[in-house]
Amino acid sequence: MVSVQSFPARRLARIVLAGLLAAALTPTAAHATRSDHSDSKKKVTVAAAFFPLAAAVAQVGGPLVKVANLTPAGVEPHDLELN
Structure with missing residues (x-):
């Protein structure tokens, strides 16, 4: 039997996870859209x-x-050892 108290905990966990994901992706998105194009000729x-x-x-x-x-x-990729 599922406890009624587990539903709010699951919802809170989802909200916290969504917040962490948003916080992690925000700096990445900001870096990807910067307007400085001086490095546009360089290869990644x-x-x-x-x-x-x-x-x-x-x-x-x-x-x-x-x-x-x-x-x-x-x-073989599985046998590769990096130094």
């Missing part, structure tokens, strides 16, 4: 763990990104 460097991710990033980012694939060709 993106590190991808293995080839399919690197290929997807390259396709989505196009000429705006420089992709660094962390897994060399012929190496």
Whole structure:
């Protein structure tokens, strides 16, 4: 049987979670929409763990990104050890 008191607790938890999510995303959104375009010619460097991710990033980012694939060709991604 579900307690009547658990419903307000769930609602409060959802409100707190929504507030934390909004607080976390606000600085990201503010940074993404800044009007300073002096760095617009620079490429963004993106590190991808293995080839399919690197290929997807390259396709989505196009000429705006420089992709660094962390897994060399012929190496199993699960066996990769970073120094």
